[in-house]
Structure formats: C-alpha cells, structure tokens
Amino acid sequence: MNDQVSTDVLIIGCGAAGLSLALRLSEFASVAVLAKGPVSEGSTYYAQGGVSAVLDKADSIESHIHDTLVAGAGLCDPEAVRFTVEHGRESIEWLSAQGVPFTKQTAADGSEEFHLTREGGHSHRRVVHADDATGRAIQLTLEEHARAAPNIHVYEHAVAVDLITARKLGLQRNRCLGAYVLNRQTGRVQVFRARFVILASGGASRVYLYSSNPDGSTGDGIAMAWRAGCRIANMEFMQFHPTCLFHPEAKSFLITEAVRGEGGHLLLPDGTRFMHNFDPRLELAPRDIVARAIDHEMKRLGAQCLYLDISHKPADFVRAHFPNVHAKCLEYGFDMTQEPLPIVPAAHYTCGGVMTDFMGRTDLEGLYAIGECAFTGLHGANRMASNSLLECLVFATAAGKDIAGHLRDVPPPPALPSWDESRVTDSDEEVVVTHNWQELRRFMWDYVGIVRTDKRLQRARNRVELLLREIDEYYGNFRISADLIELRNLAQVAELIIRCALARKESRGLHYTLDFPHADEARPPRDTVLVPSNFAQAAERPAWHQH
The missing domain is CATH 3.50.50.60 (FAD/NAD(P)-binding domain)
Structure with missing residues (x-):
C-alpha cells in the first residue's frame, strides 16, 4: 500500500x-x-x-x-x-x-x-x-x-x-x-x-x-x-426535524417536510390538531417552532409520539407526490393514504x-x-x-x-511524516468506545436537546470534559479505529455545542432555554464565536480571512 x-x-x-x-x-x-x-x-x-x-x-x-x-x-x-x-x-x-x-x-x-x-x-x-x-x-x-x-x-x-x-x-x-x-x-x-x-x-x-x-x-x-x-x-443551533417515523426498526427515516407542505396535518394521539396553539402558520411554521410544539405536547401528555396525517388527500395524490415515503412506510406497516403516521422530532441539521x-x-x-x-x-x-x-x-x-x-x-507540499504507531498497541477494551458513544448521545439528548437549562448544560459539560480526557488517553495508547475516530470527533463537537449554548443568554431560533425564554432585545443579535487556543494570529492570515 x-x-x-x-x-x-x-x-x-x-x-x-x-x-x-x-x-x-x-x-x-x-x-x-x-x-x-x-x-x-x-x-x-x-x-x-x-x-x-x-x-x-x-x-x-x-x-x-x-x-x-x-x-x-x-x-x-x-x-x-x-x-x-x-x-x-x-x-x-x-x-x-x-x-x-x-x-x-x-x-x-x-x-x-x-x-x-x-x-x-x-x-x-x-x-x-x-x-x-x-x-x-x-x-x-x-x-x-x-x-x-x-x-x-x-x-x-x-x-x-x-x-x-x-x-x-x-x-x-x-x-x-x-x-x-x-x-x-x-x-x-x-x-x-x-x-x-x-x-x-x-x-x-x-x-x-x-x-x-x-x-x-x-x-x-x-x-x-x-x-x-x-x-x-x-x-x-442544532436543528431538529419535526417528523421522523417512530418505529423501532425505522432507523433515521425522515418524513419529508413536503408532506406538510402539501397539506399534511399534525395530530395529537386523540386525533385533534394543535399547531394553531403555537403559530398562525400552523404546519408550515419553521422547523424550530414545529419541533418545539411537538416536544411540548409529547411531554405534556407523556406520549411516545404524535402523528402526521395526509390521508384526507386522495390516495392517488399521495402516491404520486410521495412514492418513496409511501413505499417505505408500507414496509413498516403504515399506509399513509389510509392512516396517520407516528412521528417524533430528531436531530437533523447543524x-x-x-x-x-x-x-x-x-x-x-x-x-x-x-x-x-x-x-x-x-x-x-x-x-x-x-x-x-x-x-x-x-x-x-x-x-x-x-x-x-x-x-x-501554490507548490506541491513536501513529503510529510508517516503516521507513527511505534508506541501504541491493539486495544483489548473496545467496549470502552461503545459505552462512551452510547453515554455521549444519551446525555446530549437529555441535557442539550430541544429545550435546555443552564443546569442541564453544565451537567453535560462536566461529563463531556471527563469523556474527552478518557478518549484522549485511549487515543494516545491504542491503535486507532474508525469508531474511535468518530467518538473522538463527536465528543469534541458535543463540547463545542455545550459551550456555545452556555454562552447564549437568550432563546433564539433553535436554541431554547427555560432560564432565558425570550430573545434579548436590548442589544443586536450576535453570533457565538469560539476561538481555539492555537488560533492563527491575524498577521498570519491573509486579508480575505474575514467573515
């Protein structure tokens, strides 16, 4: 090779x-x-x-x-x-x-x-x-x-x-x-x-x-x-898509927003609509509002899921506009031309x-x-x-x-040093990677999800800092794997998400916190910018490196 x-x-x-x-x-x-x-x-x-x-x-x-x-x-x-x-x-x-x-x-x-x-x-x-x-x-x-x-x-x-x-x-x-x-x-x-x-x-x-x-x-x-x-x-600002299919085997299957765009209704378990309580645009409100509304109703009712219904449209219309979604839902036992689809919000876009x-x-x-x-x-x-x-x-x-x-x-770069594996060994503790992966995703969902508080965020930060130290030690001592690389990156990104969330003392867009439930209107909106300790000094960067 x-x-x-x-x-x-x-x-x-x-x-x-x-x-x-x-x-x-x-x-x-x-x-x-x-x-x-x-x-x-x-x-x-x-x-x-x-x-x-x-x-x-x-x-x-x-x-x-x-x-x-x-x-x-x-x-x-x-x-x-x-x-x-x-x-x-x-x-x-x-x-x-x-x-x-x-x-x-x-x-x-x-x-x-x-x-x-x-x-x-x-x-x-x-x-x-x-x-x-x-x-x-x-x-x-x-x-x-x-x-x-x-x-x-x-x-x-x-x-x-x-x-x-x-x-x-x-x-x-x-x-x-x-x-x-x-x-x-x-x-x-x-x-x-x-x-x-x-x-x-x-x-x-x-x-x-x-x-x-x-x-x-x-x-x-x-x-x-x-x-x-x-x-x-x-x-x-992590966007949660409001409508992913809720089914134990439907891994990551998203129900396209176009279903709501073509007249789909969001329903409570008893079949009643609820978006009018949250936004005059109803189902066509932006995703953050719709996802938060669904999250609110699920928590209020203790429901595992809510429903998305387009069965009031002609069956031929539904099949013509959503052939792939229709076929996939049939695989899981749901006919969207005849019945509502069970849905939950899920992390969707960074x-x-x-x-x-x-x-x-x-x-x-x-x-x-x-x-x-x-x-x-x-x-x-x-x-x-x-x-x-x-x-x-x-x-x-x-x-x-x-x-x-x-x-x-730009000339071609010189020969670069090869990857050094002289001081590492094969791991006999791969379970550590699996466990940390599961723990990270669980506490991010619980503490840094659709609705946040400073207390939840601080708990998440304490845990992710410990995880980063554990991963760094593991990374330095054992031969790397794809799972370890991804875990290392996920933990780092989790820490960045938490730091940004703690820094924003208001609710705005996708960031909603119970401690600061309204937007800060006293000053102009500002981006949350994190600067690494090894950030290049301004003199080292060409003039076009300004946002």
Whole structure:
C-alpha cells in the first residue's frame, strides 16, 4: 500500500458539496475524494425534500431572502443570504445539465417546466425536487460523473483522522498540507498530501440519541478544523426535524417536510390538531417552532409520539407526490393514504460550523469548508427548509473558482511524516468506545436537546470534559479505529455545542432555554464565536480571512 498519496486537491466528504466541487475542479486539477464508506452513504443521499431556488414568475429573489431572514431569527448574514439566493437558478440549471431527473410538469403554454413544491417558512412554491427522493437523484448523478472523470480518484472506506499543518511540522508559514487517513479495509493510516484541502464532511447530528442522519454524521470536519486552529461559530443551533417515523426498526427515516407542505396535518394521539396553539402558520411554521410544539405536547401528555396525517388527500395524490415515503412506510406497516403516521422530532441539521468567507476559505490557509460543516452566515439561528443543498452547490461553485484561480501559485507540499504507531498497541477494551458513544448521545439528548437549562448544560459539560480526557488517553495508547475516530470527533463537537449554548443568554431560533425564554432585545443579535487556543494570529492570515 502506498503510504503517501499526492494530489492537487483533497476533498474530505462525498455528498453534494464535495462531488460538485470535484467535478468543477477536475478540468484543472487532480482531485482525491474521501468517502467514509460507500460514496452514496452520506446525508445528501437521504435528503427527500429538494433544493430551493427562485424559478416561479410569481416569486422573487427578495421574497426568498426575506423568508430566509425571518426563519433565521435575526442572525442570518444578509450578504450571505443574498449571495446564496442570487445563485440559486444557476445551481439548478447546472444540476439539470448534469442529468439530475428533477420532476417536471407541463406549463400553461405547453412547455415543460420544473414542478415546484412548498415547504415550511417559504411564502412561495420554490422547491425543485425529484419526486420525494431528491438527494438520491443528485447523489447518484454526481457520483456517476465523478467516477467517469479521469482526474477524480474516489477513495471509499477512507476516514480522515486529522489535518496536517505546517505549524505542526515546525514550519514558519502555517498552511494546511494534507491529512492522515485511515483505510478501514486494511487498518493502515495513509498520508494524503495536497495543495488545497476541502472539508465537505457534513454535520454532527449523530451526537444525539435520535437523528435523521446516517451514522457517518459525526462532525469530523468541524472537530478537525477546531484542532487545526480554526474558529467555530453558532454550534448551539442544532436543528431538529419535526417528523421522523417512530418505529423501532425505522432507523433515521425522515418524513419529508413536503408532506406538510402539501397539506399534511399534525395530530395529537386523540386525533385533534394543535399547531394553531403555537403559530398562525400552523404546519408550515419553521422547523424550530414545529419541533418545539411537538416536544411540548409529547411531554405534556407523556406520549411516545404524535402523528402526521395526509390521508384526507386522495390516495392517488399521495402516491404520486410521495412514492418513496409511501413505499417505505408500507414496509413498516403504515399506509399513509389510509392512516396517520407516528412521528417524533430528531436531530437533523447543524446550522453552525467552521467559519468561512464567501469563497469557503477558513482561518487556515489552504483549508476550505463547504456544506453543512461550514458556517457561512446563511442559516442564522434556524435553517429554512431546502436551503441546505442550495448552500452546498453555491459555495462549492465559489470555492472551485477560487481554488482554480490559485492553483499555479501554490507548490506541491513536501513529503510529510508517516503516521507513527511505534508506541501504541491493539486495544483489548473496545467496549470502552461503545459505552462512551452510547453515554455521549444519551446525555446530549437529555441535557442539550430541544429545550435546555443552564443546569442541564453544565451537567453535560462536566461529563463531556471527563469523556474527552478518557478518549484522549485511549487515543494516545491504542491503535486507532474508525469508531474511535468518530467518538473522538463527536465528543469534541458535543463540547463545542455545550459551550456555545452556555454562552447564549437568550432563546433564539433553535436554541431554547427555560432560564432565558425570550430573545434579548436590548442589544443586536450576535453570533457565538469560539476561538481555539492555537488560533492563527491575524498577521498570519491573509486579508480575505474575514467573515
């Protein structure tokens, strides 16, 4: 096995953000893409709803911007929102040109146009979709192109361990030079050298006991960037999707928000609706409001779940609009054309992340972050539905243009030191990893979930600090595994979430605390920015590293 792999661009992550960037750069550079498992196992594949963009003549850029700002509860960066929304149409057109089979309909003049649906927080129909499996259509299309591209090499079952920086090697000018990567099939750690490294590794929702995300959503990019000296922001804003199917075997199965967008009702166990008690927008209120309402009613009633009902619509309508959700629910014994579906909220999206500019550049020269692991200012205190895939595409395009423009200016990195395993042994206590993983996700759900208090947060912080020390000792003494890498990253991200939550003395968007149940109107809303102890001094960072 080759211990050193050299490439122009290393992309850690293989979802919509990573693959679209790889395809845009493959004409100019050699690109290595890392996938923790099979390429299709990221969050993109499981995204049901769609991509938001202004395509309807009755809609407008200003309306999309306004809706996003409202959903973000005063914390969105207006420039980031405008930048993203204004590039929506071209992102959809690029995906369509790649062959993504978006659902179409016949217009009044007989021409074919995109079928648009509406989701929570949107004032217009502006969500482009491929039936109810949009993420799968995007993922498979981009994967097919990436595998066919001669300059793209996809490494499956490859888990990034940590970033390699010039500072770690004692060099003067700090820069990201590559990453150590565990080959899950051989158990060996390789060195990937690159002129540019991009984190496209997704979010951290698996830090919670219940999540709509696949198992790989363990905050790897966020944790690695923090250890490398990058600022992290707004990690207290973890979005809980209101409607995941409640069934012991339905692991992470999300019921798309489009079900509510097309007229689905949320019901108590006795069959009565309740959203009118919480928001005049009813089921189309933003996700934080809907999730909190469901959580409140479940706790008030002591109910294990509530229900989502679209059976009042014609059965043909339901099957046509939601063929995949309908088929999957049938597998679990539920016919959504005939009966309500049992649902619970689950951790779904990480609104904070690694601070970047509008080109995806982080505080560390040569390191970019795009997609869910990045903090661009777009989402504020709450992400509006279907803005996430849009962000992936827009910032991948921007990062691609920036990297292509600087490729000639950056020499290939030198040979880097191999991974040192001379002082470690094989662990005979793997149960420690399993136990700590379970404990972490349980106390994060109990203490740092949809509703928080300072007392709960402090309990979580005390426990996570102890866990981090235990994991650090284990990491230093034993040969690493994929499970240990993910546990280490999850614990670090949990600590960042807790620190951010403790720092915000108000309730805003996705962060709701009983100690401060209202927004602080006495001063302008502020982002929660965490600065690592090894943060690069301002003099070391180019001028464009300002958010």
